[in-house]
Amino acid sequence: MRKSIATVSLSGSLAEKLTAAARAGFDGVEIFENDMLAGPLSPEEIRARAVDLGLTIDLYQPMRDVEAVPEAEFVRSLRRAERKFDVTRRLGADTLLVCSNVSPQAVDDDALAAAQLARLADLAQDFGIRIAYEALAWGRHVSTYDHAWRIVEQAGHPALGVCLDSFHILSRGSNPKGIEDIPGEKIFFLQLADAPLLAMDVLQWSRHYRCFPGQGGLDVTSLVRHAVNAGYRGPLSLEVFNDVFRQADAGSTAVDALRSLIALEESAGISPLPAPVVPTGVAFAELATADPLPVTTLLTALGFRRTGRHTGKPVDLWEQGDARILVNHGTGTLPYSRLRSSGGTPIDGTSLTAIGLETPDPSAAAHRAESLLAPVLPRRRSSQDVPLDAVAAPDGTELFFCVTGRPGHADWTSDFTATANPRRTPSPDGTVTGFDHVALTQPWHHFDEAVLFHRAVLGLRPHESVDLADPYGLFRSRALTGAHGAPRLVLNLAPSPATDTRTRSQHIALTTDDITAAARRTRAAGAELLKIPANYYEDLDARYDFAPGELDTYQELGILYDRDEHGGEFRHCYTATVGRVFFEIVQRTAGYGGYGAANASVRLAAQRR
Amino acid sequence: MRKSIATVSLSGSLAEKLTAAARAGFDGVEIFENDMLAGPLSPEEIRARAVDLGLTIDLYQPMRDVEAVPEAEFVRSLRRAERKFDVTRRLGADTLLVCSNVSPQAVDDDALAAAQLARLADLAQDFGIRIAYEALAWGRHVSTYDHAWRIVEQAGHPALGVCLDSFHILSRGSNPKGIEDIPGEKIFFLQLADAPLLAMDVLQWSRHYRCFPGQGGLDVTSLVRHAVNAGYRGPLSLEVFNDVFRQADAGSTAVDALRSLIALEESAGISPLPAPVVPTGVAFAELATADPLPVTTLLTALGFRRTGRHTGKPVDLWEQGDARILVNHGTGTLPYSRLRSSGGTPIDGTSLTAIGLETPDPSAAAHRAESLLAPVLPRRRSSQDVPLDAVAAPDGTELFFCVTGRPGHADWTSDFTATANPRRTPSPDGTVTGFDHVALTQPWHHFDEAVLFHRAVLGLRPHESVDLADPYGLFRSRALTGAHGAPRLVLNLAPSPATDTRTRSQHIALTTDDITAAARRTRAAGAELLKIPANYYEDLDARYDFAPGELDTYQELGILYDRDEHGGEFRHCYTATVGRVFFEIVQRTAGYGGYGAANASVRLAAQRR
Structure with missing residues (x-):
């Protein structure tokens, strides 16, 4: 399915957000109104920027407090709506999100809500726009998705549908099964967010603690499955308000976000991935250091012995039991992994830069990692190296998918020549087993x-x-x-x-x-x-x-x-x-x-x- | 009343916490068990350190999951308790806190709880120790203070009383009025904490978001009044678990903490303070700068005119309407206020370093500020200066209590000589009024x-x-x-x-x-x-x-x-x-x-x- 993200989910200016979403590989974005209002780009410029980046603008959001109000108030809202429709059109979007009314002026009258939303949809139609009506969990009279759908159904207008938001639905404990009772073509939009189970005021929870699907405790997967069963074929769109993401680099947040959707598609049975190849242990840990003496003194004290040296680089292998540690003192502060790949910033002092993961099928593991947007590292740096599949974790640690001592498989230890202390000989008095x-x-x-x-x-x-x-x-x-x-x-x-x-x-x-x-x-x-x-x-x-x-x-x-x-x-x-x-x-x-x-x-x- | 603080409320090592509490002016501390266990000081050394610092150790805390358990389990707890009593005694404390049981092993049997607590108190008495029993808001069977008191009453042991904790009581919405039904001498201890009204899981709320009285939304004042009415005469002791305070400098947190108790004593009618002298406006704002040109250019553009120069220092007075701004370019980066006081670290660029507050009675204002632990600044730096009462706010901004143009009062503007542009003449085309x-x-x-x-x-x-x-x-x-x-x-x-x-x-x-x-x-x-x-x-x-x-x-x-x-x-x-x-x-x-x-x-x- 197409994948989108609301601009509010990312840090920075609107231009930075668009760039980050496109670079990560999203298909589209929702434009959060405040991001547009606060920025210097006109709607036309935003549209052009999105086109350049290969992004569609799937939604403009939100319009608030429209329905179920006295007539005079509604007429004022129609005037406001006309301007929003104009902006939506100029952005090149075809859908505008309308949230359920939270104002004390709203009345508890579904018929009135339906009639006014139908009038709003009528006007929207003139602009070529559709209205996606969403129940906020804290809406004054409409706070559940099924209630929003009853109103939309009653309105019976072709330009009016519902927007489903996993946070608003699941945070209230609503049963998402009922989504299957909504005709797929009337689900105009699907917004996705997870959240840790915090048992706090829902408004605060929503505004500060949302996270990407799979990072919290809500069952977003089932909800998506119900929407697909209902016939929904629009984008899966992330809308996450999170205090931490607001401060984080937009580029890596966007990758994290898209990864969550890819994993969600897998778990919801929408789009398979190469099966996980779960590692069975740690094959090695690699330490990079400018001065190997302190750490090798410590390793020796722990009972490790130096058993090998890399054939082409100043990297030593230290072993004890099944524990293998590489000490890289090649280029001052550059780790082994950096020698294999390229560049990177120097790290002060001794640090752990790579982990070898004992993996039944390294190339399948790398294949899955790549499909989940893990940065893939070069398999070898020089023609002498044993080719190794490797990816970078979010903290920069390089993860090598390894096979150790299994006949018929390329073995990373072949890169190392045994030193005077014969490799594989256990340290005489070592007590470490792995x-x-x-x-x-x-x-x-x-x-x-x-x-x-x-x-x-x-x-x-x-x-x-x-x-x-x-x-x-x-x-x-x-x-x-x-x-x-x-x-x-x-x-x-x-x-x-x-x-x-x-x-x-x-x-x-x-x-x-x-x-x-x-x-x-x-x-x-x-x-x-x-x-x-x-x-x-x-x-x-x-x-x-x-x-x-x-x-x-x-x-x-x-x-x-x-x-x-x-x-x-x-x-x-x-x-x-x-x-x-x-x-x-x-x-x-x-x-x-x-x-x-x-x-x-x-x-x-x-x-x- | 005596004022204490639990060591868990402050950041750092136990030694740092004791020093911070003593420097701020606390009378005593509660020793939080983990702070002791993690530190190198023996109970005797902690006691000696406290004596040196003029602090009493009012409580050792907490012992958990003791009461209302099967006999075999209780016997094991008694053995554990004996060691805790020994530690309590060696610390020189006379009271040990026991929290209501949260373990799934606890049974819902008040008679058993009372009987076991009485046996615990019997043992405690041999060590010269008292047991203060506290209902945790998330206790398995005992979660309200009145329930804890019923059990203590039933036990009827002289060495057993209750500990009241404002957070546990108010977070559950219990009515603190019932505290007056407890005989004052059976309230062995009173722990105080406030918290913002977050409507979240009470355990998470308690462990991360407590704050000092007056900083949240709980009515700690009334609770203290009820305890005093009941006859409680022990210390007011702060016990605050807060993620931010854990990271903050212990010295300033301790001052903040003690200030909250002093203000609480005032609001509870325990101990009066000089009445507040509420400022009525801003008399001046002072900017310090190494290079006055950019800011004075801006002031000029805004319509300000330079109307005076300080008689003894390179500080200019700029005026427009009732807005008065001092531009201090005396010693590069040192503000006017720092010239009056002493030292301080230089500040890069132009910054706001002091605010003059128009105050009906400056010396009364300073008197109150001092009683609430505001750092008082010297009233004048040179013999020529008009004496001004001033204190430092927590962010380092210096607050001057001023009188402007009121006959019979020392006027800070007398420090300034009118420049060529006669002072008090409004800027001809200025539009700023204040x-x-x-x-x-x-x-x-x-x-x-x-x-x-x-x-x-x-x-x-x-x-x-x-x-x-x-x-x-x-x-x-x-x-x-x-x-x-x-x-x-x-x-x-x-x-x-x-x-x-x-x-x-x-x-x-x-x-x-x-x-x-x-x-x-x-x-x-x-x-x-x-x-x-x-x-x-x-x-x-x-x-x-x-x-x-x-x-x-x-x-x-x-x-x-x-x-x-x-x-x-x-x-x-x-x-x-x-x-x-x-x-x-x-x-x-x-x-x-x-x-x-x-x-x-x-x-x-x-x-x-």
Whole structure:
């Protein structure tokens, strides 16, 4: 189906919004009246700009407080409407949105509403315009879509139909099944928005917290299915009022928006996509650094050994168990992935720049990613490289779809020559068995986008969002996992956009079967572990039973502890931070599925010291 | 009454929180458990730190999910409680807060709850500790204060009382009158928080949006009065969970917090303050600039004339009608006020640094301001200066309490010598008659503080908060006015803390009786007025009737128009921005009381171009 977006959903001037929508690949736009009024472009200039950009103008919106009013008032509205019809026509749009009346002057009289809307449609027809009548969730007398449809039906005018808006319908808990009772040709327009389930005043909720389909808790998919079943064939159009999107770069918001519609078409069965190829684990994590010494010292202390060097570039492979870390110290601050692709801004200090995802079928994974607008990276940079499918995540992290050690598949490790320490030989005293999770702090304005990306593109399952109390503000944190638990990806959101992006921390959590041994080994090798205060252990002692001496050991080593309601246990400790990166060592038992959120405030406070 | 604050209300480490509370002048604190657990100070060290700072520790909090559970579970809780009592005692506190049970294990059995709480209190007594039992608004079976009191009454234990929390009581709409039915000595603790009226899920509301009394919409004053009538004589203690305060500087939050309690004591009739001396208008606005040419050129174009020069400093007085503007170009970037006081950081470009408030009794005004913790500035800097009472507002703007031209009062204008253009002579063709309002963009984390400051300290009346759509985010805007409309002060809040503080705009709105003449005069004198797009005027034409040619004139001059529901009219236009400052010219008719919010998005978009 055609895909549109209301200009109010994007940040910037109207010209910037149009450009962003076109670049992302939208077919059309709704022009939000205030965006036009505040701008220097005349309706004709806007129309010409849209034509140049390959966009249609599908709707002009909104006209308010027209119907079900005393005659004198309505006559004034007709005069106003005539001007709006003229603007709509000059924009090259054929549909004008009229919202249900919210004014105290409106009367509760469906017959009057129908008669006046019919007169309005009559006038619109003279301009070649159609009226799409929409029930606002907070309309004075008309607040449900079926009520709006009854009035439209009663009016019986060919230039009058309904506009359905998923937010207005679903926020009130209306059953969207009734949409199928409306003849498809009388559904003039379909506006789509999702929203987190906030249980707040619906007007505030609508104006500040809407998001793109798939980013909230409303079942937009079923609603779209009902509209299609009813015979609706117009555009799917996003109309999102969101305080964060208003501040975010319009270009990336538009891509995020279109991705949400593509995923929605898939889930509604309108338009299939290549099936998701869910990764089964993390193949490698790549760190880029100008000075490899601090991070390789830390890796060595953790029990990693350097097992390989890239055949063509200064990138080392470090291994322990199934955990593989690439240390890229090629061009000062440029990551391995940047060497493969091109350009990009240098990053200060050590940072995590790429993740290899163990993927059953890399090219199918890349194919799906591309169909969901993930920026595809070049498969190889030099003719010697093993070709690798890769895309960029919204935070810039490069995701490589990898196969490790499977016969008959190109293997990324072939790019590396074994060093003196033979590759694949486990470190003699290493206690790390693999990756547990990778945690990435996201750019502030792109958190919902990142969750949708990892869910839709990679097929990961998002878990509940949790709040973590840092001494200087609340972090939001949300985990996504693969079908069988791996890979585990944790997306964090800093308390405010004022948090400097260069300080956005990233961390790699490693699994062990013996956290005490792992912690002792790391410390004995000279690496500091994060010190956890005594008060924390006193509290643990009050809450749980431990073996004699167990808590003393934990306190000595800075090991944190959590237990879930089913008796699953989580023990974890942290290294110091190098650049933006730190490591966590974790031991899970009895199916503990979380990330120790109960300990996050203690950990964050310790990291602040 | 004694004044306390829960450490969770402030940002930072526990040590930072204690210091901030003590410096602001609090008598005591509640120690929030997580703040202690996450920190390196032992309970004894915290106690010693508090003693050093002159703070008592009034409460340790909270213990959760204790009462109304199966016996085996309760026995485990008793063991946990023993450790908490020990910590409470070591902290030097005598009261531990126990919240009503939220766990699914809790049973709906008041007799069991009472019996178990009595056993808990028995154990507490051995440690010299009291239990304050509090109904959480989302408690599983106990969610109202009167229910909590019935259980405490039934338990009949001397070491068991209730804790009342204004948020939990008022958020549920409970009637606080019933507090008077509780014997005062059984109210062990009183926690206070306000909140904006958000109609959202009470748990989310409580955890993210609480604010200090007087900053929200709950009637905390009456609740306190009821508690005092009941005989409560313990501390008034603030417990505020707020996403913004978590990020804000703890020092200024603590001052804001204590100010809210002082104002609350006044409104509850507990402790009187010097009566407010409400200003009656703006006496002057002071601009500091490194380069006076751009702003004085603009002032000249607006019809101002330089009428005086400060006797001792390079500060010029510019006048037109009753509008007086000081241009301080003394030490590059240091404002007049800074010359009077001392130090301060230099400000780039032209900025508004001080406002003179026409005040019936300056010393009484300063006396009240001081009692509400406003930083008092030196009354004069050199022996020649007229002594002026002045305080600093939360955004750093210096507020001078002035008398202009009233016989028998020290007059700030005496500091100025008339220039060649005789002082007080109206500009021959000036059309500005005085100040309409002054608008100041506030530091992001201190908006609620600023509103409370201007309301409590100056006695201004806050109006509803409105959202203004800038192309790159929503601004919040809130006006405060004096008893008879003047002065008008508008506080704005930028969309996010990422907005650079140096770009926080300020503006001075001037009144005229003839906006067309004022705009023409300004333009003829060479100053640009903000260009408003044609689309805006087309829309105005559709909405209202204008005299022939009227809209053409407005469009030519960039005059915006608004009309309220009573027919009051507002016409306004804007100059270019110099440094952080721009001017608005406004003409009000028929009692229009707003600020043209309907036009704000058009104005903001034009300023972005």
